[in-house]
Amino acid sequence: MKLLHCRLSSVRRHRELTLAFDPGLTLITGANETGKSSLVEALHRTLFLRATATGAPVQRMRSLQHPGHPQVDLQFQARGREWALQKRFSGQSGTTSLKGTGEAARLGSEAEEHLATLLGVEEIVGSRQAGRVLPSRWAHLWVMQGEAGKDLLQLGGEYYDLHGLIEQLEQRADAALQSPLDQQLHRQLEQLVSSSLTSRGTRHQSRLWQSEQAVEERRLQLDAATANLERYEQASAELDAIEDKHRQLEQFQRPRLEAERQRLVALQQQQDKALAERKGLEQQLIPMQQQQSQLAMQQRNLRQTKESLQRQQTQLKQVDVELHRLCETINKAEETVKNARRNRDQSEAERSALEQQGQRLRRLEEHNQLQERLRHLIQQRQHQQAWQQELVDITKALAGLTAPTQEELNTLKDQHRQLEAVKVRLEAMASVVTLERSDQEVRLDDESLATGESQRRSSTFSLSIGKNVRVRISPGGGAGLGELCQDRQALQDAIETSLKTWQATSLEELDGRCQKRMQLLTRESLLKQQRSSAGTEEGLEKDEQTLRQRLRDLDEELTDEELTTVDPSLPEPSTSRNGDTLQQQLAHCRSRYRQVKDEGQKAQQGLQELEQRFATVRNAHQALQLKREGLLAETRSLHQQEQTMIRDHGDGTVLTETLRQLTDQIEQLRSKLSAFADTAGNDDDQPPNAASQLAKLRQEEQAMQTQLQNLSAERGGLLERCRSLGKGDPYAVTEESRTLLHQAEQDHQDEAMQVRAHQHLLELFDTARSDLSSRYTAPISDGITSYLTPLLRNPDDACALNYAAKDGLKDLSLQRDGLTLPFTALSGGMKEQLNAALRLAIADALRSGHDNCLPILFDDAFTNTDPERLQTVLAMLRKAVDRGLQVIVLSCDGRPYCEIADAVVTLG
Secondary structure, eight states: EEEEEEEEETTTEEEEEEOOOOEEEEEOOOTTTTHHHHHHHHHHHHHHTTOOOOOOHHHHTTSSSSOOOOOOOOOOETEEEEEEEEEOOOOOEEEEEEETTTOEEEHHHHHHHHHHHHHOOOOOOOOHHHHHHGGGTTTEEEETTTOOSGGGGOOOOOTTTTHHHHHHHHHHSSSSSSOOHHHHHHHHHHHHHTTTTTTTETTTTHHHHHHHHHHHHHHHHHHHHHHHHHHHHHHHHHHHHHHHHHHHHHIHHHHHHHHHHHHHHHHHHHHHHHHHHHHHHHHHHHHHHHHHHHHHHHHHHHHHHHHHHOOOOOHHHHHHHHHHHHHHHHHHHHHHHHHHHHHHHHHHHHHHHHHHHHHHHHHHHHHHHHHHHHOOOHHHHHHHHHHHHHHHHHHHHHOOOOOOOOOHHHHHHHHHHHHHHHHHHHHHHHHEEEOOEEESSSTTTEOOTTTTTTEEEESSSEEETTTEEEEEEEEGGTTTTHHHHHHHHHHHHHHHHHHHHTTTTTTHHHHHHHHHHHHHHHHHHHHHHHHHHHHHHHHHHHHHHHHHHHHHHHHHSSSSGEEEEEESSSOOOOOHHHHHHHHHHHHHHHHHHHHHHHHHHHHHHHHHHHHHHHHHHHHHHHHHHHHHHHHHHHHHHHHHHHHHHHHHOOHHHHHHEEEEEEHHHHHHHHHHHHHHHHHOOOOOOOOSSSSHHHHHOOOOOOOHHHHHHHHHHHHHHHHHHHHTTTTTHHHHHHHHHHHHHHHHHHHHHHHHHHHHHHHHHHHHHHHHHHHHHHHHHHHHHHHHHHHHHHGGGSTTTTTEEEEEEEEEEEEEEEEETEEEEEEGGGGGHHHHHHHHHHHHHHHHHHGGTTOOOEEEEEOOOOOOOHHHHHHHHHHOOOOHHTTTEEEEESSSSOOOHHHOEEEEEOOO
C-alpha cells in the first residue's frame, strides 16, 4: 500500500492543503503550529474512523478559523489498484466515497467495509470504539508526536497487528505456529485449569475446593474426637493417681509423722542441758584460733618474700645476659644502616641524571612532533585552497545550469504520462477501413481507395462511393473523441511550452539536468562539511603561528649538539633513522629510569625497614635497662622487708615451733568438745536442732491435712468428668473419624492429581508453543539488528525479544558488550532509535501482505537523538526505502533529512 495524494479542507488551521507523497521518502517540514500533527491526525482518522462518528476525535479536527465541516480526499494504491477516498466528517450526515480505478464508486457503509478490507483491519471504528480502538490502529506504522519513546511491545498485540504479523511469519516458516486443533486443545486445558485454580489459589466452589473443605472438615472431626479421647484418658489417669496418693498419705505418711514428732520432743530436752557447757569451751577456743591464724599468715608471708627475692635475682641475671646480646646487635645494625643509606644515595643520584636526560630527549621528541604537525597544517591549508576553488567551480556550474525543480519535473512527467494514456485511448478507438471489391470509385477523405487497400483512422473521416453516396464515420461512436483530441493537443502544447521554457529538447534531457544539479549540490554539501571539519583558514594560520613559535622556543632551549638529531627543513619530514634513534634512546632512558627508580624505592624501603628494626632494637635495649633498674629496686625492697619480719617475729624456725605448740592446745580443746557432743547425743544421725525440726514437722502435718482435703475434692470432680466423657465410647468415635479423614484425603489427592495433570499439560503445551515460536522472533530481531547495525559498537551486539502464546512479542532489549539492557534502562535517544528499528522491521515483515509496500510515518520521532547519531538514523530510513517501504517524516527542522528525501513539502 502506498499513499499518493491528499487534500484537506477546513481541518484545524488548514483551510485548503494539497500535497503529494513520493513512493520513497517524503519530508514534510515547517515551524511549530504550522499544522504537521493536524495533517497526521486527519489522515489517520480518514483511514480508520467512520465519517458519521462524533465526539472528541472529530471535534479535534474541526477548524476554529475556517467555516465548513472537515473534509479529506486521499488517493492511495492497494491491491494492485489506485483508490480515491473522500470523507466529510459532519456527524450523522457524514459521507464516505471510495472509488477504485475502473470501478463504480462505493458509498456509505459499503465504502467503509471495503476500506477495512483494503487496510487489513476488522472494521472502521465508530464513535463508541474511537477512544479505545482508534489509538491502536497502525500504531506500529505511524509514530505520533510524543509516542516515540514508549515500548511498543508493552502496549499489547493489537498495537502492532500481532495477528497479521504471525500470519506473515508462518508463511515464511517451515511449520505453522499453531493449528486450529492446537488452539481448541489449549482452550480446553485452560478451561479445565481455570475451573479449579485462580491466580490466588483454588477457585471457590470448585470440585478441588470442595474436596479440600471435606478434608478440612474430617480433620477437624478427627481432631475433636482425638482431643476428647485424650481428655478421657487423662482424666482416668489423674483419678488413678489421686487414689494412689490419698491411700499413701493415710497408710504411711500420717504414722511416720507422729513417730517423728515424739522423738524430736525427747531430743530437745537433752540438747537444752548440754548447750550451756558447750558455750564455755567454745569461748576458750576462739582466741587461740585467732592467734593460730596470725602466726600462720606471718610464716606464709616470710616464705613468699624469700621466694620473690630469689625470683628477682634470677630475672636480674637473665636481663644482664640479654642486654649484652642487644649491645652487639645494635653495633651490627648501625653498620648495616650506613651501607643502606650509601646505596640509596647512589640510586638517587643516578635517577636524577636519568631524569635530566629524559627531559632533554622529550624536548627533542616534541621538536620532531611539532615539525610533523606543522607539515600537516601546511597540507591542510593546501587542501582548503583546493576545496575553495572547487566550490567556486561548482557555484559557476550551478549558476549556468538551467533545470526545473523536482516538483516541476514531476508535474511534467505526469503530463507526459497523461499524454501517453490519451494516445493509447485514441489508438484503442481507431477504425480500420478495407476495400475488398467495388464497381464504383471509393474515396476516403477525398483520397482514392484502391481495391484491397486498408487505412487506419482514429478521428472522424468521410467515405465517398461513386458520385452521390458520402458517409461520415466517427470511431467509437464519436463519444468523447473530441475531448480526447483536445486533451492530447493541450498536453502536447503544455509539454512543448515547458521544454521551450527550460530550453530543452526532451524530457530525458531535463531529467539529466536535474540529476546533475543534485550531484553538484551533494558535492557542494560534502565540500562544505569537509571545510567545516578541517577548520577555518584563520584558525589554521593561527595554529601554524603557534607551532612555529613553540619550535623557536625549543630551538632556544636545545643546544646545537642536541639538535643534530633533528632535521630543521619543513617541506620534507625528518629521516626515519634519526626518529627511530631518538625513540630508542628515549625508550632506553625511560626503561633505565624506571629500573633505577624501582631500585631506589626498594633501597629506600629496605633502609626504612632497617631503621625500623634498629629503632626496635634500641627500644628493646632501653626497655631492658629500665626493667633491670626496676628489678634492682624491687630486690632491695624485698631484702629490707625480710629483715624487718625476722626482727619483729623471728626467723622461720621460731615461728614454726610457736605455731606447733598453739596447734596442740587447740586440738586438746576440740577433743573435749567432740567428746561432750558424743556424750550429749544418743544417735549420731539425729539433727542437733530439735526445735526447728518440730516446727517443720508441724508444717508438714498441716500441709498433709490440706492435701487430703484437696485430693478428696479433685477425686469427686474427676469421677464426674470420666462419667461425662465416657458416655459415647470415645475409642470408636476416634477410629470412625480417622477412617472418614483417610477417605476424604484420598478423594482430594485424586482430584488434586487430576488438576496438576491438567496444569502440567497446559505448561508443557505453552512451553512447546513458546519453543516453536522462537523461530518466528528471529526474523523480527534480525531485522531490528540489521537496521541498528551502524549504531552498535561490536559485531556481537544485537537486539533481542521474546514471544509468548498469550502475550505475543515482549521483552524488547538490547544486548551490548555482553550485557542485556532492557528497554526501560536505555537513554531517551536510544529508545527512539530502537523503537524506529522495531517498527521498520515489523513493516518489513508485513509488507508482503500489502503489495510489498507499507507507509511508515514519523512525526517528530527523533527529538532526543543527538546530531551524530541522527546521521545513522537517516541511513536507517534510507535503507527502509531501498527495501520497498514508503517513509514519511514530519519535523520542525527538516535540514538533516533533505539530503535523503525524495520529495520535500514545506508548510507555511
